[in-house]
Amino acid sequence: MSEVKRKGELAKAASFQLVGVTTEEKNEALLKIADELLKEQQYIIEENKKDLEQGKENGLSDAVLDRIMLNEKRIKDMADAIQLLVELKDPIGETLEEIEKENGLQIKKKRVPIGVIGMIYEARPNVTIDAATLSLKTGNAVILRGSSSAKFSNIALVRIIHKGLETSSLPVDAVQLIEDTSRETAKELFHLNEYLDVLIPRGGKNLIDTVVRESTVPVLETGAGNCHIFIDDSAELEMTKKIAINAKTQRPSVCNAIESILVTDSWFKNNGKELLAHLHENNVEIHGDEKVTAVFKEAKPATEEDWCTEYLSLTVSVKIVKDYIEAIDHINKYGTKHSEAIITANEGHASAFLTKVDAAAVYHNASTRFTDGSEFGYGAEIGISTQKLHARGPMGLNALTSSKFIISGNGQIRE
Amino acid sequence: MSEVKRKGELAKAASFQLVGVTTEEKNEALLKIADELLKEQQYIIEENKKDLEQGKENGLSDAVLDRIMLNEKRIKDMADAIQLLVELKDPIGETLEEIEKENGLQIKKKRVPIGVIGMIYEARPNVTIDAATLSLKTGNAVILRGSSSAKFSNIALVRIIHKGLETSSLPVDAVQLIEDTSRETAKELFHLNEYLDVLIPRGGKNLIDTVVRESTVPVLETGAGNCHIFIDDSAELEMTKKIAINAKTQRPSVCNAIESILVTDSWFKNNGKELLAHLHENNVEIHGDEKVTAVFKEAKPATEEDWCTEYLSLTVSVKIVKDYIEAIDHINKYGTKHSEAIITANEGHASAFLTKVDAAAVYHNASTRFTDGSEFGYGAEIGISTQKLHARGPMGLNALTSSKFIISGNGQIRE
Structure with missing residues (x-):
């Protein structure tokens, strides 16, 4: 079985375990991840240096190298962002609509996790932490597929996340990193409909266009800004x-x-x-x-x-x-x-x-x-949607949720 | 230019004209369509007979022929459904969120039309009327692509719709029917991203699977029910x-x-x-x-x-x-x-x-x-979504809307 399929299966199984997890359990896990980030910052910085060295050899521009670079300040910023995320209201379980029918049937529309979220992104290793923690806060499992230019950093960051999750009530498998950053793994994700509920590309126009064109998994387009x-x-x-x-x-x-x-x-x-x-x-x-x-x-x-x-x-x-x-x-x-x-x-x-x-x-x-999640009061942002379905503009926690009708009766049938 | 492209362009232009149209103007147009349906029922029934005869020759089952069949009662039902749609609350313009920032910036999230909706469907000619009128009520243009088995009926029904629109304030081009029902036109719709904002398949599992697999236009999946x-x-x-x-x-x-x-x-x-x-x-x-x-x-x-x-x-x-x-x-x-x-x-x-x-x-x-739009109090339904993005379960008028942030200031800049 390929890495993508195997990790897809693990993420899907974890997403079922995440259903019904409490806000307290999710926040506890997030804080553990923040702690581990601060504790392990030297390890992260060392791994990040490998990416930077390789990047220099490969002739990456200073701008791109800056996007990849992690230092104590940036790691502290990640941990602080997690702290803010913990303080945000948990959207899961919110009642969106409530109908009582004449026959006594009680219909509630409630906010639920989406399931498994796929992220395909370039360079910035901070997306690894953002995407993982926003997904966990909303009860979703996530499959991360970063770029080769931040490979060592991403592996290190996901190890930290797993370390945090190990002592929490959340399944460690909820966060999966695809370590093979070849084109083939991206293509596999485009068609991983069995395990993925949505795919979110973050990066340049080429990446986004490719995902929109090729993916059969529903895409949340975070487009360019002209x-x-x-x-x-x-x-x-x-x-x-x-x-x-x-x-x-x-x-x-x-x-x-x-x-x-x-x-x-x-x-x-x-x-x-x-x-x-x-x-x-x-x-x-x-x-x-x-x-x-x-x-x-x-x-x-x-x-x-x-x-x-x-x-x-x-x-x-x-x-x-x-x-x-x-x-x-x-x-x-x-x-x-x-x-x-x-x-x-x-x-x-x-x-x-x-x-x-x-x-x-x-x-x-x-x-x-x-136009920014924090400016609009969402506190955190998974990207800015330039398409019209599901979410438009800055996408906060609500964009990572779906809904479900829950109907309670005492034997009602349709006439 | 192909029929699909030409009609896509017309629908897109009409969708811009539909922005800002009032509820009264939309309802007036809908009532005119209902009137025309009743006035022209003999013409519709005659055209429908051509589909039924061809269907018999082609050996369609009685069940399918029944789905295609239109009679006075069924046409009356369509007109009545439009009457009910007119009475439903117009979702467009609804304020979904309102934020006033400390710097005085006023941020409103408002409900807006999606733009151009594509419908690909099989047999049932009533979907032609449902999809067109639900789209118009929500300020959307629509491109309809029915099946060859209901071709004469669909052409007749769209003529009736156009007759109704001609004397209204809404653009006639808001409703487009693709008359060429070959595979090629379906494929063109799958990739009509320039003009289409969403594609909704209604029909059997094969149709839906094909649309999900091939379309680069975002799809609202109305899936099977096991x-x-x-x-x-x-x-x-x-x-x-x-x-x-x-x-x-x-x-x-x-x-x-x-x-x-x-x-x-x-x-x-x-x-x-x-x-x-x-x-x-x-x-x-x-x-x-x-x-x-x-x-x-x-x-x-x-x-x-x-x-x-x-x-x-x-x-x-x-x-x-x-x-x-x-x-x-x-x-x-x-x-x-x-x-x-x-x-x-x-x-x-x-x-x-x-x-x-x-x-x-x-x-x-x-x-x-x-599980049904009318049972859940939505009054009308474009389909039942079995996917998790944008809309889940019975899709009423809200599922045919998007949102937009409208921000008013007096010179605010970001610090």
């Missing part, structure tokens, strides 16, 4: 500058940062140069349409590809539009349904934008950077 | 007989009818013969394990395949188990996660069964036949 701000005629200049800089530069590598600015013609005539100069001073490279390059010589000409590109760096595309209607159309054509903002004093335009733009999060006069 | 009742030691005999007969014989062709009865050894010793005789008198064919055939000579021996079979007819498999634990294990192994019942006076056993059986609906002392 986010925009649209500057309407009545946008206040100082607010606009502040939001544009924040949304573009505060953390350009994340999915809720903007990649594109749309500006109305008339606003651009009055304030365009000042905004572009402000972006330029903040080290933002501008790719603009003809009207932009005509007035701002530091801007490079934008091509059709620019409107589709998630730069994830200090670059922004700028396009002049006639009005909010053209802006909405452009966003619905090129956006990735993540986070989109309008800056305007016109309530009618704002309302049309918020209603008609098809995205997980739509903003009026605020930075797109708020 | 449902069980488990008769525990303390099950009251008369209640048990009543529930068993109801769950098996009231309407054997539907997915919430039972296919299998599990009985504890001791209950079977005392009451087994009486129950089996009662089933037999009600024309139920029994496939039993060795203990069953030993005491009831009319029973045929069951094979491993029987435990997996959804007969959809007056046949039931019967298996003797040691206790509720063996029953739970059997159901979790062979069941299709649809509807499962325990008959017992023991609250502890009931509680374990309801918690540990992995199914959309679990029953204590009641017939599984209640």
